[in-house]
Amino acid sequence: MDFSAIQESINKIEGVILSKVVHEKGEISEIHVLANNNKSPKQIVRDIESALYVIHNYKIDKNKISIASIQGEELLNKEKRVKFSSVELRNKQNKVECTVTLSYDDKEYTVEEMDINTTLNRKKIVLKTTLKAVEEILGLDNIFDGQEVIINTSIGVSVVTVIVITLITGKEEVLVGSALVKNDEYEAIARAALDAVNRTILMTTK
Structure with a gap:
């Protein structure tokens, strides 16, 4: 090991x-x-x-x-955080279309992605679309790659964990984010994605 x-x-x-x-x-x-x-x-x-x-x-x-x-030197400024607005999935025959809207600095950013309509892809496309929306906010392309969406349930509570690879510093770094499933599983996936990347966003937009 x-x-x-x-x-x-x-x-x-x-x-x-x-x-x-x-x-x-x-x-x-x-x-x-x-x-x-x-x-x-x-x-x-x-x-x-x-x-x-x-x-x-x-x-x-x-x-x-x-x-x-300890009191971190990089405590997140909440005004700098990208915030979740909405997520919507629509079935189009054998494909699924995902629309994610995020807000940042009093502006809204909406991105749409499409993929084959499988159970796994319906989860991963939410992660992928959320990361694409973050890239649009940053004005950067191909810096985030959504690797995994993991959903664990214990004592009646479900938690979404996502694994994201970023190349924003020029080398591969692993980011992990989590969110509780409250009302909607897809919303939790999007929030977990933001949980994973918001520190990177803060460092990029300083």
Whole structure:
């Protein structure tokens, strides 16, 4: 097991400043994380669980993860955050059309994408369209790639986690975002996508 690669993946998660992976006899015994206040400790733990499972096929016991939060130097300015407005899916024979509208700086941005109408694609097209809308806001093309949409349900609560690859710094970085499913699963996917990329947006638009 490549513990250095695991630690690198954790360090790329939004909210994580620094991490230390402790291992014994080829297994992870502890993960210590220094984080800012962009996300709650519980959210960061969930993001670490999802990232390790999706990227490294490793299921980590959440009790092995400890989070120490400090006042981050990059606390998100809420005025700089891209906000969700709406998502709509329409069936067109064997295709599905997705329309996502986001708001930023008092302006609305609407993007439409189309794909083959399968159960998996209906989820992924929401992620893809949301990321395309963010690219339009930034005035940049081909900087986000939606990799995975994961939906977990426990004690009656469903959580969407998305994995996004970004090339905005010139090299591949992994972004992870999550959102609770409240009323609509597709809305939660779009909100999870924004959760993944909003820190990147802040850094790009400073």
